[in-house]
Amino acid sequence: MIGVFDSGIGGLTVLQWIRQRLPQADLLYLADQAFAPYGAKSTELLQQRCDRIADWLIAQGCIVLVVACNTATAHCVDALRQRLPFDIIGVEPGIKPAALGTRSGAIGILATENTLASSRYQQLASRFNPNTCVVNQPCPGLADAIELGPDTEQIDAILTRCTAVMTDAGVDRVVLGCTHYPLVKDRLQRLLGTQVQLIDTGEAIAGEVARRAGSAEWGQGSTRLLTTGSLPRLQQLIGAYPVLSSHFQANQCEAAPDLSDLAQTTGSSSA
Ligand code: DGL
Numbered sequence: 001m002i003g004v005f006d007s008g009i010g011g012l013t014v015l016q017w018i019r020q021r022l023p024q025a026d027l028l029y030l031a032d033q034a035f036a037p038y039g040a041k042s043t044e045l046l047q048q049r050c051d052r053i054a055d056w057l058i059a060q061g062c063i064v065l066v067v068a069c070n071t072a073t074a075h076c077v078d079a080l081r082q083r084l085p086f087d088i089i090g091v092e093p094g095i096k097p098a099a100l101g102t103r104s105g106a107i108g109i110l111a112t113e114n115t116l117a118s119s120r121y122q123q124l125a126s127r128f129n130p131n132t133c134v135v136n137q138p139c140p141g142l143a144d145a146i147e148l149g150p151d152t153e154q155i156d157a158i159l160t161r162c163t164a165v166m167t168d169a170g171v172d173r174v175v176l177g178c179t180h181y182p183l184v185k186d187r188l189q190r191l192l193g194t195q196v197q198l199i200d201t202g203e204a205i206a207g208e209v210a211r212r213a214g215s216a217e218w219g220q221g222s223t224r225l226l227t228t229g230s231l232p233r234l235q236q237l238i239g240a241y242p243v244l245s246s247h248f249q250a251n252q253c254e255a256a257p258d259l260s261d262l263a264q265t266t267g268s269s270s271a
């Protein structure tokens with residue numbers, strides 16, 4: 001079985017590619033919505049939370065783990081790999097394809113403030129400087145707004161502000177550096193214009209999972225979507241975003257067991 005997690009519905013944009021790529025694999029997804037957003041939590045708290053979730057997924061029988069969250073990968077994947085004897089695949093902003101493809105020489109990265117501030121991300125970005133101008137744009141509140149559903153004005157307000165910076169900088173590639181952002185891809189494309197190419201690494205991650213899956217691929221093709229938050233809300237969100245409803249159904253959703261043995265309010269900083 002393959003275990004996949006994120007702070008919420010964002011990781012489902014990766015899971016849908018894994019589902020397509022490995023039709024026989026049993027997939028167990030955990031949306032940690034009770035603890036979201038990850039983008040503004042302290043590293044210490046994120047590490048505790050990722051440890052808790054990874055241990056739980058392994059206890060369920062997962063032998064491959066996918067950290068389907070750029071923020072959690074940036075802060076936790078190294079520690080998880082050191083501690084656990086399993087294949088652990090993370091996601092990172094696709095700077096490399098953006099830098100290789102740009103013609104204007106300027107690329108934009110949309111991500112959480114926590115991802116952009118991490119030393120893992122800064123090392124990655126420094127490999128492409130100074131040849132490429134990398135415009136880092138944190139999008140505080142965007143993952144949260146996406147979690148409220150597609151019809152909120154908040155999403156458009158944040159996207160308008162973040163894309164204006166990109167347009168002013170003359171970028172021709174914009175990296176979706178948070179797994180929630182593919183859910184608003186069409187709106188981003190409209191704001192940026194068709195001359196700007198959006199880079200989403202979900203499909204490439206699924207390819208990497210397929211390469212490393214081994215016997216985790218031999219299952220019944222089941223998909224279970226668990227949330228630490230509200231079950232009706234997860235079901236509603238899956239119905240509300242077409243990219244999710246075309247791959248997942250409400251009857252695949254379940255409430256997660258209680259993983260709340262960490263204080264949920266400590267360690268937050270303002271988003
Ligand atoms: N989906 C997550 C990511 O890729 C983070 C969203 C959040 O802030 O919780 O970074």
